[in-house]
Amino acid sequence: MMDRKDIARILERAMGQGADFAEFFWEHKVTTAISCEDNRIERINSGIDEGVGIRVMSGDKTSYAYTNDLSLHRLLEVAEVAGKAAQKTNRSFRALDFTTPVSNLEFTVEKSPDTVDIKSKAAKVMEANNAARAVDPRIRQVSVSYGDVIQKVTIANTNDIFVEDTRVRTRLSVNAVAAEGEVIQTGFQSVGGIMGFELLEENDPASLGEKAAQRAVLMLSAKPAPTGKMPVVMAGQAGGTMVHEACGHGLEADLVQKKLSVYAGKKGEQVASPLVTVIDDGTLPKKFGSLRYDDEGHPTEKTVLINKGILEEYMYDYQTAREEGRESTGNGRRESYKDRPIPRMRNTYIAPGKEDPEQMIKELKYGLLVTAMGGGQVNTTNGDYVFDVAEGYLVKDGEILHPVRGATLTGNGPETLQLVERVGKDLGFTIGVCGKEGQGAPVSDAQPTMSIKELIIGGTGGPGNGQVKIRRV
Amino acid sequence: MTETKYLSLAQQVLEKSKDKGISLAEVFLVDSEELTIQVARQKVENLKLAQESGLGLRVIVDNRLGYAFTSDLSEEALNKVVEMALHNSRESVSDANWELPAPPPAYHEMALYDERIFETPLEEKILFAQEIEEAAHSFDPRVKITERTAYQDSRYQICIFNSLGLQAAYRGSYCGGYAVVVGKENDDNQTGFAMQYALSYQELDPVKIGREAGQKAIRMLGAKTIPSARMPVVMDPYIVTNFLGILQNVFSGEAVLKGKSFLKGKEGQQVANPLVTIIDDGTMPGRLGSSPFDGEGIPTSATPLIEEGKLKGFLHNSYTAKKFGLTSTGNAVRGSYKGTPEVGITNLYLKPGPVSPEDIIKEIKKGLYITDVMGMHTANPISGDFSLGASGLLIENGEMTRPVRGVAMAGNLKDLLLDIDMVGNDLTFYVAKGAPTIRIKSMSISGT
Structure with a gap:
C-alpha cells in the first residue's frame, strides 16, 4: 500500500492547475483462474495487476489518467497531466485532513484464497465436473471454471476521504453440453460471493454440476418456444435479470440526468404496480455485489428505489450527486484502476410479497x-x-406441458412493472457481471415469484394455442 | 518503454525460466497508450489518458501447461511470475500436444503504425469529436441529446520471445470515433449509433459518423410493434457482423475438439447457401485485425471457412492444429497479457455479392429490415439457438414504410446460414468484422 503523504502530494499536484476535485485510486489485484474441460484440468492462470488511476474534475469536465508504472515521479507526472486536462477554476488547494468513513457492512473472509493451494481448488473444480458427467450419458462436454480475486484498494480524494479495503470474491461456474442426434443443448449454473474458499464449502460444487447437467439434458426434450404475447410467471429461483434490465439501469443517475432514461423526472410518481418495491443494497452479507465501500470510498447502503410502485430514489455516484448538490448513494463503481467510476447497481431485488x-x-x-x-x-x-x-415451461391450467427452448422475453420496463399482478413471498438470487460503458461489475439480482399479465415471447414455434398434451413432471 | 528495454526484459524472463529448469517458455510483452475524448454539448466531458504494460509467461513442463502474468515489471515481480507459472503447471493435465512454435522463416511486412495520429495535437482531436456531434445534431432538429460522442486512439508494441529462439516484435496503432445520440419527438425517444475505426487518421470522417448516428435515431421515431408473423428479413451490415461475432465460436478448432461446434465433422458439406463465403484473413492491408503474427508468434494467414456454402475448415492455434494433424492458421489470439493464446479471429468477413442493398429491399413485398438487436450476447453458439429483441423498418412493396420496435426474432444459426438467399455488394467493416447487407428467406418475428 502507498504512503499517505505521497498520496497527498499526488492529489496536490493534480489540483495544482486549478481543479475542484481530485481522486487517487490504487488497486492491487491477485487473481487465480482454473478451468476444466474434456474431463481434465486444462488451464491454470494466476497473476498480479497493479495500477493507479487519477481523476480530476473541474466544473462538468472530468479527466482521468492511469498507469501501472507506480514510481512516485511517474505518478506525480500522471497527476499533472490529468490536472492540466481539466479546465482551470480559481480554487486554491488546502491541506488535506484524511478521514475514513464508517462502513455499513462488516464481515470477515474465513478462508482467504491465498491461503488455499491450487490442488484444493482444482479438486473442487473436478468435483463439479465429475458430478455433471455422472448425470446422463448424453452429457458430451462439461466446462467448469473457478476464479478468485483478492483486490486491495486505496481510495483518497480532496474531500478528505481516505479508504483502504481488501475485497475478496470467489466464483464457480459450470456449463454442461448435452447432445442427442443433431440437437445440442446447454445448461449453466454458477455461484459466487464476497467470500473466500468457504464459498465452496457452503455451496456444494457437485450439486452445482448436477444442476447444470440436468438442465442441459432437460433442454434436449424442449420444444421451440411459442411466438407472440402471453402471460408469464417468473419463479423466484429464476433470478433477477428482469428487474436488473427492466428498471435497474434506468434508475442510474447518470442516465437519468442525461435524460437517457424513461424514468427521468419521475421521482414521486407511480412508475410500477403498487405490489412492486425495488431495492438496491450493497450491504447484504456474502452477496456477489456487496462492498464495504464503493470505488469512490463512499460506504455502500441499502437504497429503496421504488417503494410500493412510487419512484423514490435513483442510484448516485459522486459526480451525479454533486450535480444535484446531494450525497452519493454509494453506487460509484469501476471495473479497475483503468476506469473512472460511474453509477452501477450492487445487489438489486424486488422485495418479496405475500403470495x-x-x-x-x-x-x-x-x-x-x-x-x-x-x-x-x-x-x-x-x-x-x-x-x-435459460429454463422455461409452457403451462396450461397450472400443469406443466413441456419445457421450451430458444426463448427471449421482450418488454418495456415501465409497462412490465405496471403489469405485475401478483408477487410471491420467496426470493431467489443469481450472480452476474453487468456491463456498462465497457466496464464489467460483479452484481447479484433477485426477484420473488411474480405473475406478469403478458410479455412478448420470441420463439420459433408459432402462435401458442394451448392445445398441447399434458406431460407431468 | 523503449524497444531495447522491452526486448531485454523478454530475454531476462526467458533466462530466469531456464534457470528454474523450464525448457519450454514463452514471454508475451505488451506496452500500450490510449487516448479517449468524450464530448457532449460541444464540451469535453471526459478525457482519458492511459498507459499500460504487462507480461504474460507460458511454460510447458513435462507436457503440462502453466501460465502467469504481471503488470509489475520489477526484478522481484519477474522472479515471482516465473515461480507462479511453474507452480500452475504442476496441477494441469499432461498433454503431449502442447508445444511452442519454432521461429518461422519470415513475417509479412505490414504498415500498421500511423505516426500522423500522434503528431496531431490534442486540440484537433477534441475538434474531431465536436464535429461528430455537430454533424449528428445538424442532421435533424429532432436530434436532441448526445449520449456520447468520442474520439479514440491507441498505440502499442507487442513482443513474443520463446525458448526455441522465436523472437518477434511489432508496433501498431489505430484511431476512430463513435456517436450515440437520441432523437426526440413528443414522448418518443430513440437512439442512433454509428462508428468508424481505421489504421490511418486520414481515413476518418467525423461528419459521416455524426450524420449516420443522427439519421438512425430519427428514422426510428414513432416505432411500433407489429403482429407476429413469418417474413423475409433483411439485415444491415452491422447486424450481420454481430452474428459473425457469435459464429466465430463455431469456427474455432478448439470448440470443434470439445464438441461445442455444430459444424463439427461437416468439412466439405454444404452448411450454408451457395451465396455464402466466409473468410478469416489476418493479412488484409489497412484492417484493424491484421498483424504480422498471432499470439504465439506464428505468421497470420487467409483462411477460407465457408466457400460457396461448403465448409472448408476451422481456425487453429498450434495446439488445436496439432490435434487435427494440420498446421496452425495463425489464429492464436490474446485478449491481453493476462490470458493464454486461445483460438480467435483476425479479420472475419462475409464476402460481398453482386446486388445493391436497394435491389435487395426492392424485391420484398412484406418484410423487416433489421437495424438493431438486443441480447446478442445471449445467443448460444453451441446449440446455435438465438432469440433476440429487434428493431428496424417495415418493408412493404419494396419500400421501407415505417419504423418497428419491440419485436423478437428467433431461430437457429444452422438454419440462418442456409436461409441467406441474397448477399449485397456493400461490404462494411466494423473494427475487425465485415459484412454486406443480406436477406434471410423467412424468419419468425414475434410481436403482438
Whole structure:
C-alpha cells in the first residue's frame, strides 16, 4: 500500500492547475483462474495487476489518467497531466485532513484464497465436473471454471476521504453440453460471493454440476418456444435479470440526468404496480455485489428505489450527486484502476410479497413459467429490454406441458412493472457481471415469484394455442 | 518503454525460466497508450489518458501447461511470475500436444503504425469529436441529446520471445470515433449509433459518423410493434457482423475438439447457401485485425471457412492444429497479457455479392429490415439457438414504410446460414468484422 503523504502530494499536484476535485485510486489485484474441460484440468492462470488511476474534475469536465508504472515521479507526472486536462477554476488547494468513513457492512473472509493451494481448488473444480458427467450419458462436454480475486484498494480524494479495503470474491461456474442426434443443448449454473474458499464449502460444487447437467439434458426434450404475447410467471429461483434490465439501469443517475432514461423526472410518481418495491443494497452479507465501500470510498447502503410502485430514489455516484448538490448513494463503481467510476447497481431485488409461489403457478391458466433466466439487455432511452430464458415451461391450467427452448422475453420496463399482478413471498438470487460503458461489475439480482399479465415471447414455434398434451413432471 | 528495454526484459524472463529448469517458455510483452475524448454539448466531458504494460509467461513442463502474468515489471515481480507459472503447471493435465512454435522463416511486412495520429495535437482531436456531434445534431432538429460522442486512439508494441529462439516484435496503432445520440419527438425517444475505426487518421470522417448516428435515431421515431408473423428479413451490415461475432465460436478448432461446434465433422458439406463465403484473413492491408503474427508468434494467414456454402475448415492455434494433424492458421489470439493464446479471429468477413442493398429491399413485398438487436450476447453458439429483441423498418412493396420496435426474432444459426438467399455488394467493416447487407428467406418475428 502507498504512503499517505505521497498520496497527498499526488492529489496536490493534480489540483495544482486549478481543479475542484481530485481522486487517487490504487488497486492491487491477485487473481487465480482454473478451468476444466474434456474431463481434465486444462488451464491454470494466476497473476498480479497493479495500477493507479487519477481523476480530476473541474466544473462538468472530468479527466482521468492511469498507469501501472507506480514510481512516485511517474505518478506525480500522471497527476499533472490529468490536472492540466481539466479546465482551470480559481480554487486554491488546502491541506488535506484524511478521514475514513464508517462502513455499513462488516464481515470477515474465513478462508482467504491465498491461503488455499491450487490442488484444493482444482479438486473442487473436478468435483463439479465429475458430478455433471455422472448425470446422463448424453452429457458430451462439461466446462467448469473457478476464479478468485483478492483486490486491495486505496481510495483518497480532496474531500478528505481516505479508504483502504481488501475485497475478496470467489466464483464457480459450470456449463454442461448435452447432445442427442443433431440437437445440442446447454445448461449453466454458477455461484459466487464476497467470500473466500468457504464459498465452496457452503455451496456444494457437485450439486452445482448436477444442476447444470440436468438442465442441459432437460433442454434436449424442449420444444421451440411459442411466438407472440402471453402471460408469464417468473419463479423466484429464476433470478433477477428482469428487474436488473427492466428498471435497474434506468434508475442510474447518470442516465437519468442525461435524460437517457424513461424514468427521468419521475421521482414521486407511480412508475410500477403498487405490489412492486425495488431495492438496491450493497450491504447484504456474502452477496456477489456487496462492498464495504464503493470505488469512490463512499460506504455502500441499502437504497429503496421504488417503494410500493412510487419512484423514490435513483442510484448516485459522486459526480451525479454533486450535480444535484446531494450525497452519493454509494453506487460509484469501476471495473479497475483503468476506469473512472460511474453509477452501477450492487445487489438489486424486488422485495418479496405475500403470495404462495406454488399457488401462483397452479393458477396460471395458459402461459410461460420461467424457472431460470439467462442474460439480458436494455435500451434505457425507450425502456425496451430483453432477457433470455435459460429454463422455461409452457403451462396450461397450472400443469406443466413441456419445457421450451430458444426463448427471449421482450418488454418495456415501465409497462412490465405496471403489469405485475401478483408477487410471491420467496426470493431467489443469481450472480452476474453487468456491463456498462465497457466496464464489467460483479452484481447479484433477485426477484420473488411474480405473475406478469403478458410479455412478448420470441420463439420459433408459432402462435401458442394451448392445445398441447399434458406431460407431468 | 523503449524497444531495447522491452526486448531485454523478454530475454531476462526467458533466462530466469531456464534457470528454474523450464525448457519450454514463452514471454508475451505488451506496452500500450490510449487516448479517449468524450464530448457532449460541444464540451469535453471526459478525457482519458492511459498507459499500460504487462507480461504474460507460458511454460510447458513435462507436457503440462502453466501460465502467469504481471503488470509489475520489477526484478522481484519477474522472479515471482516465473515461480507462479511453474507452480500452475504442476496441477494441469499432461498433454503431449502442447508445444511452442519454432521461429518461422519470415513475417509479412505490414504498415500498421500511423505516426500522423500522434503528431496531431490534442486540440484537433477534441475538434474531431465536436464535429461528430455537430454533424449528428445538424442532421435533424429532432436530434436532441448526445449520449456520447468520442474520439479514440491507441498505440502499442507487442513482443513474443520463446525458448526455441522465436523472437518477434511489432508496433501498431489505430484511431476512430463513435456517436450515440437520441432523437426526440413528443414522448418518443430513440437512439442512433454509428462508428468508424481505421489504421490511418486520414481515413476518418467525423461528419459521416455524426450524420449516420443522427439519421438512425430519427428514422426510428414513432416505432411500433407489429403482429407476429413469418417474413423475409433483411439485415444491415452491422447486424450481420454481430452474428459473425457469435459464429466465430463455431469456427474455432478448439470448440470443434470439445464438441461445442455444430459444424463439427461437416468439412466439405454444404452448411450454408451457395451465396455464402466466409473468410478469416489476418493479412488484409489497412484492417484493424491484421498483424504480422498471432499470439504465439506464428505468421497470420487467409483462411477460407465457408466457400460457396461448403465448409472448408476451422481456425487453429498450434495446439488445436496439432490435434487435427494440420498446421496452425495463425489464429492464436490474446485478449491481453493476462490470458493464454486461445483460438480467435483476425479479420472475419462475409464476402460481398453482386446486388445493391436497394435491389435487395426492392424485391420484398412484406418484410423487416433489421437495424438493431438486443441480447446478442445471449445467443448460444453451441446449440446455435438465438432469440433476440429487434428493431428496424417495415418493408412493404419494396419500400421501407415505417419504423418497428419491440419485436423478437428467433431461430437457429444452422438454419440462418442456409436461409441467406441474397448477399449485397456493400461490404462494411466494423473494427475487425465485415459484412454486406443480406436477406434471410423467412424468419419468425414475434410481436403482438
